[in-house]
Structure formats: structure tokens, C-alpha cells
Amino acid sequence: xxxxxxxxHLRLACPTCDSTYDExxxxxxxxxxxxxxxxPSPNAATPDDADLDYRxxxxxxxxxxxxxxxxxxxxxxxxxxxAPEWNASFKLEYVFPTGSFKDxxxxxxxxxxxxxxxxxxxxxxxxxxxxxxxxxxxRAGIEAEIYVPASxxxxxxxxxxxxxxxxxxxxxxxxxxTDACVEAVxxxxxxxxxxxxxxxxxxxxxxxxxxxxAQRDWDVPDAIVTPLGHGTLxxxxxxxxxxxxxxxxxxxxxRLYGAQAAGxxxxxxxxxxxxxxxxxxxxxxQIENPVRVxxxxxxxxxxxxxxVALSADAVEDELDRLHRHGFYTEPTCAVxxxxxxxxxxxxxxxxxxxxxxxLTGSGLKS
Numbered sequence: 001x002x003x004x005x006x007x008x009h010l011r012l013a014c015p016t017c018d019s020t021y022d023e024x025x026x027x028x029x030x031x032x033x034x035x036x037x038x039x040p041s042p043n044a045a046t047p048d049d050a051d052l053d054y055r056x057x058x059x060x061x062x063x064x065x066x067x068x069x070x071x072x073x074x075x076x077x078x079x080x081x082x083a084p085e086w087n088a089s090f091k092l093e094y095v096f097p098t099g100s101f102k103d104x105x106x107x108x109x110x111x112x113x114x115x116x117x118x119x120x121x122x123x124x125x126x127x128x129x130x131x132x133x134x135x136x137x138x139r140a141g142i143e144a145e146i147y148v149p150a151s152x153x154x155x156x157x158x159x160x161x162x163x164x165x166x167x168x169x170x171x172x173x174x175x176x177x178t179d180a181c182v183e184a185v186x187x188x189x190x191x192x193x194x195x196x197x198x199x200x201x202x203x204x205x206x207x208x209x210x211x212x213x214a215q216r217d218w219d220v221p222d223a224i225v226t227p228l229g230h231g232t233l234x235x236x237x238x239x240x241x242x243x244x245x246x247x248x249x250x251x252x253x254x255r256l257y258g259a260q261a262a263g264x265x266x267x268x269x270x271x272x273x274x275x276x277x278x279x280x281x282x283x284x285x286q287i288e289n290p291v292r293v294x295x296x297x298x299x300x301x302x303x304x305x306x307x308v309a310l311s312a313d314a315v316e317d318e319l320d321r322l323h324r325h326g327f328y329t330e331p332t333c334a335v336x337x338x339x340x341x342x343x344x345x346x347x348x349x350x351x352x353x354x355x356x357x358x359l360t361g362s363g364l365k366s
Contacts, residue, residue, distance in 0.1 A: 010112070012025065013037035016030055017030040024191075026197050033292055035199045042064065043063065061211075064206065064210060065108060067115050071140035083357070088357050090337075093208070093233075094328075095362075099159075101360045103132045104236065107136055109133070111200075113140065114142065120143040123192075143165075144165035144166070145167075148167050149169070150172075205240075209236070212356055218249060224237050224257065225356075231292055233360060237358075241253040257305045258296070258306075260285060261281070268309040274309035279312040281316055282332040283332060318334040331366065
């Protein structure tokens, strides 16, 4: 792949070995994921001083973002609604243009690709990220190839194809899909638009924290519970609330909890005993080796949170409950409210705690 020289604000740094890069690369020479060397921060001392126009969706928070909206479909500012049955608030991430929260990262990542003059990207995905990358690549006029499991749901495959991207189906495990995509990146000339590796994607998912804080008049909840595979939304929330605290807009970070699928729960397994079974219902988080595993554990430790693994039965029961109460989500989405129920049973989250749960994917894609 030809090198793409970076302006100063986009230079890359490795949090593992402290290497820095002035040209784009998808990972450090030490093998670790890279982040931007500097993090944008608003000039305004308080939210009241900021020029926030929520008609711009998540781009209302452009001073926190590394690029301009070169690939946008009006995404962001998803509803935050009461969910009395769960004694919580739900952030309806499934109302994004492609039906999942992955649009947060796709819009910033493909906007950055457009800024860098990229003309072809590749991504590996179980479905939602692939559909988001394909859609926002189309918006930016960039060619895309999406590596997907051979068993990918037809609705997600169709979303990729109709956006003009080329799906490449790979037999085997979810890791086999990633391995095939990485091989294509290493041997070809495509830019790796990875939701697990690309720092611009996490800059986008961090906007979920900005929106939650803004919708609550800058009063943060006690806890956030998200699905946890590679941790794109979980770490986005962590980075976003941290950025708000560092800017002086909030005074604390909520406790962060991750919901994993039993049998695919490396974070929960490392922290305590988990169910001895395999949950194939929550197919969107079947990740055995999260790229940013160290940061996930650090976020859990720093915020006083935890990770739990959910059985297939627990997720299916929660999915039915969501649908009966008007929240038409896909199965993977149900792990988070199911985890909230489990965490309350464990005494990790109290009944009086103020909790927000993002509902991450639309049932229309099931």
C-alpha cells in the first residue's frame, strides 16, 4: 500500500511501545493498535459556551472529532427514552441510517479516508460494520470490499451489496474472516477501514457519550451497559466520557459494564466464572480475541465496572421482552439489557442507580 502522509493533527502513536508515525498505517510495527497522537478538544470551557447545533447530528461535536463530515448521512443524536420495565433509559442506536450504532464510526472513518484521498477500502465484519462501511464508502465515492462470514445474515449481505460494495464470503470462524481480510491488506493496496483497529472509528463511537451527556443536560448517569465484542461502542463511551471530563464539561465518568455472549467472552472469562455454554444467538459479538483487550480491562478497572457473559436463553428471553415493549431490535442488541438484569441480581448495579443502555441494532436486519 502506498504511504499516506499525515497532517500534524492526524499523526499516529502506539500506546504500547510509544512509537509515532507521520504516515498512515493500520497497526504499529510491534503489532499493537494505533491511536491519534493528539486528541481534539473544544475551545469552550463549558457546554453553555460551545457552539453546539444538534441539527448536525453527531457532527455537532466536531471539535472533539479528527476530521470533517465528508461522508455523512445526517447520522447521530439518536433518541434517549425512558424504559420503565428495565428501570433505565435506552439510547436507540438502531435508528441510524444503516440500522446500527456502527454508523457512528463509519462516518468518521470514511470521512477521514476521503480526507486522505483513499480510493479503495477493505473491512471484515459479521454484518453491521460491513453494511455501515459499505454505505458510507458509497457516500464518499470510495470503493469497498467487505469480508464476511459465509453464514452472514442475508439482510446484512444485501445491505452491503446494494451499497455497491463487494462482499467476500469466508468459510470458518469469525477470526478466519479477519485473517483473510488482513492478508488482503498486507498483500494489496487497499486501506484497512477496520472498526476494530482504525482510531477514526473510535473517535466516531465516542460521540455516544457526548450525546448522552447533552441529552441529560450534562448530568452523567451512574452506569452504562453496552454489548462487548471488540468493544467499539464500549471503548467509544469510555473515550467520550473521558474527553468530556478532560474538557471540564462533566466531573466524572460513569461505571462501564460490558455484555458478552457465553462461549465468546474473553473479558468476562478473565474476571470471573462464566456460563459453560456457547451463545450463538448474539452473533454480532462472537469475538474471541478483541484487538484492544488491554484498554477494555483498563476502562473496566478505572470506572469500577465489570463484564458478564449471557446465555442464549437469557438473550432470547430479553429479545422477546424488548419486542413486547416496542423496541424492535436484533438479537445481539438484547445482551445489554439482559446484562443489566444479571448485574442487578449480582448486586453490581442497584435498583436506584441511574442507568443508560444503548440498543445497538435494528430488528429489521434479523
